[in-house]
Amino acid sequence: KVTITVGSGLNENDIQRMVDDAAKFEEEDKKRREVVENRNALEAMVLQTEKLMSENGDKIPADAKGEVEAAITAAKEALDSGDNDRILAAKETLTQSSHKMAQAMYGQGQGAPEGAPGGDAGQAGQEQADAGGDDGDVIDAEFEEKN
Numbered sequence: 001k002v003t004i005t006v007g008s009g010l011n012e013n014d015i016q017r018m019v020d021d022a023a024k025f026e027e028e029d030k031k032r033r034e035v036v037e038n039r040n041a042l043e044a045m046v047l048q049t050e051k052l053m054s055e056n057g058d059k060i061p062a063d064a065k066g067e068v069e070a071a072i073t074a075a076k077e078a079l080d081s082g083d084n085d086r087i088l089a090a091k092e093t094l095t096q097s098s099h100k101m102a103q104a105m106y107g108q109g110q111g112a113p114e115g116a117p118g119g120d121a122g123q124a125g126q127e128q129a130d131a132g133g134d135d136g137d138v139i140d141a142e143f144e145e146k147n
Helices: 012-024 026-055 062-081 084-107 121-131
Strands: none
Touching: 012 026, 026 062, 026 084, 062 084
16 A cells, blocks of 8 residues: 655645746746856857867968957857847857858868869769669669568
C-alpha cells in the first residue's frame, strides 16, 4: 500500500495563491526570459567575434575590423543598458558587420571559390557525370528492410 502525503505543509489557500501569482506574472516572466535569452545570445556573439578577430587579426582588412570593433563597443553598451530593444539592434548590427568581416577575410587573397556562381566548376562536374553516364548494369530500385 502506497500513501502520498503533502510534505511541504502548504494548505489549499497557499497553493491557490501561488498558482494565481504565477498566472498574474506570466507575461512579465516571458518578457524577462526574452531579455535574458537575447542578452545571452549577444554576449556569446561578442565573445565569438572578439575571438575570431584575435585569432585572425592579420587577415582582416582595416575597414572591416574598425566596423566590427565599433559594433562590439555598441553591443557592450547595449548589454550594460539592459534595454531589450537596444540589445536586439546591437545584435543585428554586430551580425551584419561580422558577416562583412568574414566575407572580406575569407575573400581576401582568393579567387572565386570552386563551385562559386559564375565559375565553371559546376559545368565541369556535369560534363564528367555525362561522360561517365554509361556505368553498365545500374538499376534504380527501392527496398525495405524487415527484421
